[in-house]
Amino acid sequence: MELENLLANTLLLKARQGGYGKKRGRSKKWREMLKLPQVSQCSELRCSIEKDYNSLCDKQPIGRLLFRQFCDTRHDLKIYIKFLDVVAEYEVADDQDRRGYGLSILDTFFSAAEVCACQVRATGKMYACKKLAKKRIKRRKGEAMALNEKRMLEKVNSRFVVGLSYTYETKDSLYLVLTIMNGGDLKYHIYNLGSPGFDEQRAIFYAAELCCGLEDLQKERIVYRDLKPENILLDDIGHIRISDLGLAVEVPEGRTVRGRVGTVGYMAPEVINNENYTFSPDWWGLGCLIYEMIQGHSPFKKFKEKVKRQEVERRVKKDTEEYSRKFSEDAKSVCRMRWGHPAVSAPGWRHTSCPCPGKRCNWASANGSKAEQSLFAFSKDAPDREGGAKVIISCKSKDKAASSLLTKNPRQRLGCSGGAAEVKGHPVFKDINFKKLEANMLDPPFCPDPKAVYCKNVVDIDQFSTVRGVYLDTTDDTFYSQFATGSVSIPWQNEMIESGCFKDINESDTGEYVALDLQETLCHPVPKPKRGFFYRLLRRGGCISGVPSDKEELPSTV
Structure with a gap:
């Protein structure tokens, strides 16, 4: 027995000395033991494994390593490895250092858009001017995203979506001239004015306007895909509009789209799973917004809660959101799934x-x-x-x-079969007259103070470093010509009418605007033929008549 213990301990010490991860601890036949099958024998795996990025390149350690090795072999993909590294550092950074990390990430990986107020000199109308630095766009390969936002905004004409009126360019920047919204965004109002959240009446009013905005987008076959409080802006009166259509995409008729895009905590389960969809992610986003406006935090992540992305996505796919006393029964029913119908009966019906x-x-x-x-x-x-x-x-x-807005299965989700009409018909909107709402005849429950500034301290744009090593050349001209196309027809016409310019231009009482002479515009005088010196000399002597010959054509009018 003692001999067996001595032998076992000797083998244990020998194995420990070899060490995990050291070659001398391996079997001499380790290559044969770990020999992988031929690729032809793994064809069935193509149909069974998940092919999205999260599964192949993030969850699986070898897949994550292979992805990094692949990106490292290509110069244009190395920046993605750097991005993953700095995001990992940001997630574990101390609270006092997070702001610095965040600014560094914005400066390095995202194009900074500066927004300021501007005024059209011809009409005096105020707009918001969004400035996009050309070099930042080129460095981050953001041409497609910038052009997509411009085209989506240009296509939509809705009082519930921020409108695009002009696009132009300068030597260094591109500009989007948009509807000015002075009331701040919903996130600021939810978390910075009193206790988090709104009363239900205010939240439902905003939800009704969002429903109308999504309906207008869907009429143009556009799925928004980034519905969150930061992207919902208030105007001077208190009405809301959807902004920032950078992630929006057009859904072809009779087809679906796919893309794992959006903001963590607001992405629908089908988006997280990288499945095909049409407009279902927007109805999920509306449910998240209704919940957050009433409860004071998003349904799957509390305000300022430190939680990893994977955990939030797991909650979205698996967990059921919790409801407090702030929710009425109708507000609960529009968000969460309820099983069965209430059995109610009454005589005479x-x-x-x-x-x-x-x-x-x-x-x-x-x-x-x-x-x-x-x-x-x-x-x-x-x-x-x-x-x-x-x-x-x-x-x-x-x-x-x-069905409800936060139903996990998009086929059973409210709005996915009957569209906006199905959502508008929910009892939670029983006090909303949608025809008057769409005609701008309803007063909002909150009116912003014109003397207040509804935003936190604005980050000084000078903190973003100068873009170096990026040069603009003639190859960028095609993109610039597609982006900077001047005025957008319908908003421009509305501006002319609202400002009174159209009326003033058409008034001719002062005689300033006189009709053009029709005769002058239609007459095409025939130039006189050139005459030489001898012709002029003989004509003065009377040898040549001044009457045109038969070959000379008289001036004619059309």
Whole structure:
């Protein structure tokens, strides 16, 4: 027994001396043991493994190492390795050092856009002018993103989306002239004015305007993909608009798009999983915003909570958000999934078939008008949009899930089958008259103080270092010509009418604007033929008549 213990301990010490990761601790046949199969034998893996970046290049250690090695072989991809390293440093930095790390990341990896107020000299109208440095765009290869934002803004004409009126360029910069929004962004209002969050009435009003904005974007086949409080701006009166369409993309008719883009904590599960989608991420984002406006923090990450990206994404895909007493039942139902329909009955109500998909159920209306799809089946006391009557539901399909904005499955999510009309019909918006809202006839619940500045201390733009080693040449002219196209037709026409310039131009009482002489514009005088010295001399002597010959054409009018 003692001999066995001595032998075992000897082998243990020998193995420990070899050390993990040292060659002398390996078996002599280690290569044969770790011999990988041929590529042809791994063809089935192509169909079974996840092919997105997060799975291949982040979660898997060997995949992460291979990705870094691949990027290191190409000069244009080395910067991505550097970006991953500085982000890792930022995540573990102390609170007092985080601001410096953040400014360094912005300076090195992102184009800094400076925004200032400007005024059109011809009309006097005020705008916000977004300045994009040409060298920063070129260094970060941001031409496609800048041009995409310009084209998306140019395409949309909505009172709920920041509008683009002009684009122009100077020697060093490109400029977007946008709707001016002096009321600050929603993030500032949520977290810096009193206790975090809004009262429900204010939150639902903003949600209704966001719903209209998303509807206008979807009419142009645009999915926004970056709905968050920072991108929602307030104007002087208190109405909101969606801004920053840099991540927006056009969805071709009858097709889907794919892309893992957005902001952590607001990306929908299908975006995180890199699945195909159309407009479902925007309805998820609306649910996140409603929750944050009422609760005072986002549904899957508390304000200033230090949590890794992977954990937030896991919560989005797996966890159910928690609701406090701040939420009414309608506000809860528009955000979270509820199972089954409430069984309600009342005497004297006429029953008919319910439009709920799947199993059949019964619903009733006082005047027989149809409920909008299946939404009223989830409320026992919802107004009929046509006649103002009440709708009372009784349903037999207890196992049917009521759709909501934060439903994980996009096929069951509110708005993904019936569009904006389905969302507008939810009982949470029962006090909103959408026709008046779209006509700008409803007063917002909050009006910004014109003497207040609704933002934190603005980072001095001089803190961003000068871009070095980047030179502009003629190869960039194509991009600049596509970007700087002058005025945008519809906003320009509205500006001419609102400023009174159109009326003043067309007034001719002073006689300043006189109609052009039609005769002058249509006459094309024939130039006189050149005559030599002898011709002029003989004509003076009377030898040549001044009447044109048959070969000479008289001046004619058209």
